[in-house]
Amino acid sequence: MSMVTCIAPVNIAVIKYWGKRNEELILPLNDSISATLSTEQMHAKTTVMVSSNFTKDKLWLNGKEESFENPRLATCIREIRKRAAEAAGQQSEFVKYKVHVCSENNFPTAAGLASSAAGYACLVYSLAKAYGVEGDLTSIARQGSGSACRSLDGGFVRWRMGSKADGKDSIAEQLFDEDHWPEMRVLILVVNDARKKVSSTSGMQLSVETSDLLKHRVENVVPQRTKDMIEALKQKDFHKFAELTIKDSNSFHACALDTYPPAVYMNDTSHAIADFVHRYNKSKGVNKVAYTFDAGPNACLFLLEADVPEVLGSLELVFPPHPKEKSFVRGLPVQRLPAIQDAELVQGPHESGRIKYVIHTKVGSGPRLVKGSDVHLLNDEGLPKNVISQ
């Protein structure tokens, strides 16, 4: 019997992944770059237990049992077992034991905060720990959820698209660790939204099939932007970093809109946030804030530590919290300063509650094993300690 529990971070792409060249192996059409967010504020947590007593692989996700027949889950466990068997040679009895997995996010899945990336990264990392698998795990996590491969390291991470047909060279690697740019801060703006979401998997696939602009983006726009982004990160040139981050977010959403039928992820509040950022930067004469949006309406803002108080103060003025929301800013503690004095900034203020709440966090490290007697999500029988009755 063996039980391990790990946590893994969320990552936010600043050069976006949108479009696969191989659906089954999850091989992307372009390189992408992300920042790994601190696990202090947001993480997935996974407990893996391997036991000769188990009769079946089982999985509980956020308190609900899910099927391991999901092909992406099945691929991850199969690949880990294959590696474990290769390493163990003939003594591979342990590899044949069944596994119980229990996983939770400490943030709402519905918030659309790249929960699958953290989840798959945590699953693969935990399975690897349980089975004693060494070496690159990113090419396994990638097959669970593409962007999960970028959650296996801290700091700033590049997922190389690779060129091999089998995807062996489509792996993620750290560009700069979490101490490279310690002033970098992140605000996740959770936006009110009523719409039904187009899944990123199906939106992406349709974009590849129908968008005339996506082909141009992946071939002619992203390669140079990736180089420029690495240089901006290396130089810690925030102005340039912000410009590239903003442009790449809009380029991705442009290609999603150019899809037939269109895949629309940003809503009026998202666009109002983007507008706020442009006005704020214009007022400062230099880019102080960057925004990026994934396949949902929530904004992710990047900014430097010294600018957080005034940006948060200005944000609260333009997007007043709902009167009943008592913890509008969560995460890292911060003193809000009065809003910037600029009449041009305030288009509104908008009605209250358009932004539900803000998570204040920073760039952090990769997954890690957590120790202690009470950290596990499974009990000694391999059953979840917390189950939602169904």
Add this chain to the structure above:
Amino acid sequence: MSMVTCIAPVNIAVIKYWGKRNEELILPLNDSISATLSTEQMHAKTTVMVSSNFTKDKLWLNGKEESFENPRLATCIREIRKRAAEAAGQQSEFVKYKVHVCSENNFPTAAGLASSAAGYACLVYSLAKAYGVEGDLTSIARQGSGSACRSLDGGFVRWRMGSKADGKDSIAEQLFDEDHWPEMRVLILVVNDARKKVSSTSGMQLSVETSDLLKHRVENVVPQRTKDMIEALKQKDFHKFAELTIKDSNSFHACALDTYPPAVYMNDTSHAIADFVHRYNKSKGVNKVAYTFDAGPNACLFLLEADVPEVLGSLELVFPPHPKEKSFVRGLPVQRLPAIQDAELVQGPHESGRIKYVIHTKVGSGPRLVKGSDVHLLNDEGLPKNVISQ
């Protein structure tokens, strides 16, 4: 003394114009194609009076005096006078007389319904009538407002980008007249919107300067789509016409979004309308409705006469009118049929009033002179009959 009054139509592009290669001459980066809408429902009306008694060129637009020093207005009057002088030879005394112009739209300018296109087309057409100018007027109207050149003819009109530096070959020409596809109907959906608008002139210019995707659109996407659109119109292939119209609208808005800072014209209601159209078409198994959006949130739907009753009925179910709105559907009379029976169609219904009202119209003819003693907007002294006190 000479007084003429003319009316000119609105046009709606199905292949969009977005981006100039010459700002001053208003030369576009690609061909565009539009449908001219019937003047019965929407038109600009302009009275031009030329008199030796006038001391100054004067202009009243929707009841407010405007300056003729506006360079675009100045260009139009200068070009007309140049042509008139060329035609009149030495007897050009009349050409030197000053002009009074009064122009009105019979629809709200604020509705963002391409009012400048109808307005400049009407101005140039009326001036030409007053000064007896013959020949192509589209290259003059184009210098007032690019898309105005497409309002000088009825039916379906193509604006050729041309290749000459002086713009002489950047003219609009009729592809098919208004009787070619008599079943074609148009619904203008006027959408509630609170946002401040980015002008299309400045949005377009920024797109040319900053959008990586626009270059690809104008060079590699629009040329083939233009050919396909002409063929679809020729064959009266509605399914294909709708696909091309929808794709081109989204492609244009994608490039606007790819601009730095982004130019966002569609809002949540616009996207909900697009979603409604895709659901409706999917339910029918064939494209019954096309949507297109200009530089604003209002939708323009194309559909065939036989489908209007059910589409309107379905639209009213999904987007309920505001209870106080007593004439939700205006223009051509129509019987609404019950909504389509399809649970998938109705995402909502949305809160009432998201669509303010609908104008039901059809493809129509070009500008024309209107006769009669009481048609003029100027009195015998050359002053507007209706002035808004300022």
